[in-house]
Amino acid sequence: MTADLQALLGRYSVGPKHLVEPGPDDAQLATMVQAALHAPDHAELVPYRFKLVRGDARAQMATLFADAARAAGKGEEGAVLDAERALRPPVTVAVVARIDLGHPLVPAHEQWAALGGAISNFLTAAHALGFGGKMLSGAKVRNAAIAAAFCEPGETLLGWIALGTPSRKPAGPSRKPDPGQVLIDWHLPCKGD
Numbered sequence: 001m002t003a004d005l006q007a008l009l010g011r012y013s014v015g016p017k018h019l020v021e022p023g024p025d026d027a028q029l030a031t032m033v034q035a036a037l038h039a040p041d042h043a044e045l046v047p048y049r050f051k052l053v054r055g056d057a058r059a060q061m062a063t064l065f066a067d068a069a070r071a072a073g074k075g076e077e078g079a080v081l082d083a084e085r086a087l088r089p090p091v092t093v094a095v096v097a098r099i100d101l102g103h104p105l106v107p108a109h110e111q112w113a114a115l116g117g118a119i120s121n122f123l124t125a126a127h128a129l130g131f132g133g134k135m136l137s138g139a140k141v142r143n144a145a146i147a148a149a150f151c152e153p154g155e156t157l158l159g160w161i162a163l164g165t166p167s168r169k170p171a172g173p174s175r176k177p178d179p180g181q182v183l184i185d186w187h188l189p190c191k192g193d
């Protein structure tokens with residue numbers, strides 16, 4: 001198997017609990033974004049932005065997360081847990097969608113598909129560079145204060161990619177379905193079926 005395929009087939013998500021320093025540096029992050037930009041993207045709209053949260057900005061995001069947890073009725077324990085989700089990963093990348101609902105050629109679902117491909121390429125590049133990462137969302141993406149802190153009008157906060165050095169290998173075997181469940185020979189349905 002080629003190294004490229006090994007990186008692709010060996011990728012797995014690593015949650016914030018299992019991410020430690022060091023996080024990726026500027027050049028490594030730029031490579032991840034380059035990989036994201038190589039995903040299929042109809043009309044090259046680049047319908048997304050990645051916003052880096054690192055250093056002191058993590059504490060600012062932690063405050064937003066804790067306030068959102070309190071507003072959602074999670075109490076002080078929930079607030080501490082959610083703040084921890086912002087503080088633990090060495091680097092977090094907020095994923096912001098910029099979907100043009102009125103585009104004459106590219107409908108919204110194609111733009112979302114382009115964003116999905118970008119996230120996938122980003123995470124595969126992170127893995128190939130030796131980092132762990134996980135795409136995360138949760139109800140807090142719909143919290144008004146958090147959304148306003150990350151988005152311009154018309155943008156949507158999809159979630160965050162937590163990034164760092166994995167402190168452990170995946171817990172068990174891959175839960176992915178057999179390719180045969182997904183790859184199906186197509187024929188025109190017979191009339192009367």
Ligand SMILES: Cc1cc2nc3c(=O)[nH]c(=O)nc-3n(C[C@H](O)[C@H](O)[C@H](O)COP(=O)(O)O)c2cc1C
Nearest residue numbers: 011012013014116119134135136137138139158159
């Ligand atoms: C847009 C998006 C949001 C996600 N949000 C969460 C989340 O909030 N919590 C979570 O545990 N997994 C979430 N996931 C799934 C994980 O990122 C991951 O894909 C899943 O745990 C499967 O692990 P794997 O990537 O190792 O196959 C999300 C995935 C996507 C694409």
